[in-house]
Amino acid sequence: MTPHFGLPEFGFLLRGLQWTVLLTLVAFVGGCTAGLAVALLRTCGHKGVEWITRIYIGIFQGTPLLLQLFVVYYGLALTGLKLDAFVAVAIGFTVNASAFLGEIWRGAIQAVPRGQTEAAMALALHYSSRMRDIVLPQAIRISLPATIGYLVQLIKGTSLAAIVGFIELARAGQIVSNQTFQPLLVFGVVGAMYFILCWPLSWWGSRMEARLALASQR
């Protein structure tokens, strides 16, 4: 007899949701950290370093994320490094996020008016202070809508992790659907869960964007 969609099934979906959130958080925090490094290297003024980071960004933006996950999961296994599915996809998403966030922030850093850096240099502030105190606080504000937008993409994008056998929300939904033969109901619930995660972020992002647009008009 096939089970109906009930509390145990819902609990299974919730555990999937948990893994989706955890994977998103790890990838986002890791991606932010590495992405900041990428953005700083990309704007450091040293031609060679800028080229290397440009190639790095190009590779990860120019190839499918799915392929990158395969490489981390199966490719590294071939070299004898057998990774847990979660660790493998976390690495894959982190590296991918670092390239996208790095490029978003590169643009934001360059959007801070040149006069800000000049004023800071004229005040004898060093690179670290110029970045930390002057440029980055303004760049982060500029990049906030795009960064939030990327976070929303990342949440939904974690469903790709299912391909290497990692059970997150979308994969959990597929499993429950196969067991209960109630795909509309199950995927309806799964969709609602994604929506509850993403929609407030999207709303916040567009509100930030509107506020920034207003501020720049003044």
Next chain:
Amino acid sequence: MQDQILIEMKGVQKWYGGYQALRNVDLTVRRGEKIVLCGPSGSGKSTLIRCINRLEPIQQGSIVVNGHRLEDSIKAIDVVRQDVGMVFQSFNLFPHMTVLQNCMLAPIRARRISKSEAEATARKYLERVRIGDQAGKYPAQLSGGQQQRVAIARALCMQPKVMLFDEPTSALDPEMVKEVLDTMIGLANDGMTMICVTHEMGFARQVADRVIFMAEGQIIEEGAPDAFFRNPQHARTRQFLGEIIAHH
């Protein structure tokens, strides 16, 4: 003391790619001297003062500021920037910091003085530019004239030995020019060494020890304001002064 040389530029040449912005510029500035730099746009006057604190590198010649040679040593550039204050046409206040924070940041980070000392210094100079009551506001809440006075106070907080002004009143509405010029005149009367790129010829007459006219990256003519305005030697200077006066 009065005769001590603060800035010495010798044979300075600067190119932007194939375009030569400064041609063999020699300039000596003594302690306490007030110099007004004028000339048509593109004549290199802004470029010249931006070389003094190394916002622009030069390709040939030498610049010595307060005994420190501005070659490529990071250390020398650092020392020089601590001694040279700069005020920009577009103010360039830090928009995410209050007026007080704008004034405190560099003394804390670059001069490594304590927070309380930095705040005392900042309040002193904000009073001096008569804007002490706005210390808690953000730059966007101030008028252009007020912002430029904050920018002057911010530079003074580093206790510089010389102040560079890069067209400080050009971006201001006419009714705000005076409050900024008055602040600069006050500074000049207190004995600050100043190099001002400006077209405010009234200011030049009132405070300048020397007026320097530049065109096409060269110093064409210089002299005391009286002689400079009454009896300019070069046709190029006469033409420029004619244009300036026609528009004022």
